[in-house]
Amino acid sequence: MTERYNSENNLTCIPDIAPVPPSPPAISVTQETLVAEKVSSLYCLAGGFYPQSISIKWLQAILDNSQSSPADAETRYRTQEFTFSNMDGTFNTTSQLTFVPTSQDHGLIYTCQVHHSTSEKQIIKQIRLKVNYGPKLVIYYRTSDTDMFHRLDQEHIHVKHQTFLELNCTADSNPVATVIWKKISQEQSLQLAAGVNISILKIASIEYSDSGAYLCGAQNDYGFQEFPVNIYLKSDLGSSFPVRSVTFLVFLVSVISLLIWGSEWKDRYCPCNSRNSKQCENQGKSCKVDPVEDADVHEEITSKL
Structure with a gap:
């Protein structure tokens, strides 16, 4: 306690205030629910440090974290910092990194890099992004159970009568998606196969009744996508017609x-x-x-x- 006289010559006791010792920051990194193509944020909290001066930077990992680049230097990102004082005289600073993630960002590592006078080395904390996005479909096919799969880049496929055909409909999504194969007709839509992130449609010996329109659809909480496939039977002469088209032509x-x-x-x-x-x-x-x-x-x- 320190004794002092006030302006009225009255003795006053003033408590001594102990100086705040230098304190290194405790670092934590969090992410809100990240959704592809929607504005989202990462947060880096440096808490309980003294003195107040502190530097916080964001780094984006490249090539499995073998290299890093300053995320906040790109126009894609925006950063904000908020500093608050604690009752014990220390400080808290939060750095917010705001951007629009894509499905390609899922699984990337971001680093919060902090420099404070209490440490000669930079303090780092990393976080792996969890980006939620709807399914993106890719279809692979093969016409023999011993062949390699090929990617189907068009909405139709030509096969010979009584041959093998396998269509694999694969969904890239987070979280996982339900994938369904359907055969479409004027009368009804018939479900043929279903799976999680993949659905396999396999026909051991394709008949004329198997030709027609098929549809692969995938859905999760963040999106839905469809991919139509028309199966045509190829004659021995090399021409390909859907059976329904031939029937209609004869009728006409x-x-x-x-x-x-x-x-x-x-x-x-x-x-x-x-x-x-x-x-x-x-x-x-x-x-x-x-x-x-x-x-x-x-x-x-x-x-x-």
Whole structure:
């Protein structure tokens, strides 16, 4: 205690304030829930240090942490610092690194680098990013169970009748995604296979009924994606057509042939019946029986002959 006189010559006791000893900072690094393509932040807390002067930098690991670059020097990042004093005279400083993460940032290591007068060496603390993102689909295929898989970069595949076909639909996502294969038709959507981050569609001997439209879909809490695949059967001559297209083409040709035949029949002939025989003669057309339209007249003419 120190005794002093105030302005009124009264003796006053003033408690002695002990000087704050130099104290190194305790470092911790945290991350909020990081979501791809959304603004997110990392936090580096330096707590309980004295004196107040302190330097905090962020580093981004490159090539599995073999190299580092200053993250806060890039335009992609923004940093802020907040300093508060404690009751014991020490200080806390929080450095906030704000940026928009992508799925490629998932698993990268970020470093908080702190320099304080109490330590000759820089104090570092690292954190591995956990970025949440929706599924991104890639499909691989093979036409023999002994072949290597190939990436399918288009929305259709051509295979021969009664051959092997395997389609692997793989999802890159965090967290894991549910992946489903479906066959699509006008009547219904039929689920064929399902899995976690991968779904395998395997046909041991593909038939004409297996051709058509298929769909791989993947979903987690952060997104959904679909990839359509059309399977076409390849003939021995090398041409490829979907079976439904061939069926429709045959049907269309048949309908057109019937229409042409009906038109020619009407131009050349008149149906023979009791009501229009004179009309046929006036038009200069031959009288011919339509077996479908007038079966009774056909029977009558036949008996007369």
